[in-house]
Amino acid sequence: MLKKKIQIRRLTVGTIFKLVSVGFLLSIGPFVVLMGVLSLFGFSTVTVDDQAVTGLSGLVTSLFLAVPLWLVFTFVFGSFISLGLWLFSRFKPFVIYYYEYERSPVGWVDKGNPTAP
Numbered sequence: 001m002l003k004k005k006i007q008i009r010r011l012t013v014g015t016i017f018k019l020v021s022v023g024f025l026l027s028i029g030p031f032v033v034l035m036g037v038l039s040l041f042g043f044s045t046v047t048v049d050d051q052a053v054t055g056l057s058g059l060v061t062s063l064f065l066a067v068p069l070w071l072v073f074t075f076v077f078g079s080f081i082s083l084g085l086w087l088f089s090r091f092k093p094f095v096i097y098y099y100e101y102e103r104s105p106v107g108w109v110d111k112g113n114p115t116a117p
Contacts, residue, residue: 005097010089013082020078021070028070036062 035045039058046058046065053061088094 002100003097004100005095008094008096011085011094013078016082016085017074017078020081021074024070024073024077028073029066032062032066032069036060 036059039046039054039062040056042054044052044054046053046062048061048065052058085094
C-alpha cells in the first residue's frame with residue numbers, strides 16, 4: 001500500500017461524527033453482545049434499575065441498551081472532539097496520512113499494489 005498525505009484546514013462535523021460513530025459501533029457493539037451472552041449463561045453483567053437481568057431477557061435487554069448507549073457516546077464524544085479539532089484548526093492545519101483505494105468490479109483494490117486482495 002502506498003501511504004499518501006494531505007494537508008487540510010479542518011474536518012467537517014459530519015466526517016468527525018461518522019468516524020466516531022463507526023468507531024463506537026464496532027467497539028461497543030461486540031462488547032454489548034459479549035455481556036448479553038454472559039448474561040444468558042447466568043452472569044450478572046446486565047442491570048436495569050439496580051436489578052440484574054439474566055437469561056434470555058438479559059441478552060435481549062443488552063441488545064436494546066446498545067443503541068441508546070452508542071448514540072449517547074457518539075453525540076457526547078463527537079461534540080467534544082469536533083470542538084477540540086475546531087479550536088486546533090484555528091492555529092495550524094492538519095496533516096492526514098491515508099492509503100488510496102479504488103473501486104473495481106471485484107471489490108476495493110489498492111492502487112499502489114493492484115495484486116493485493
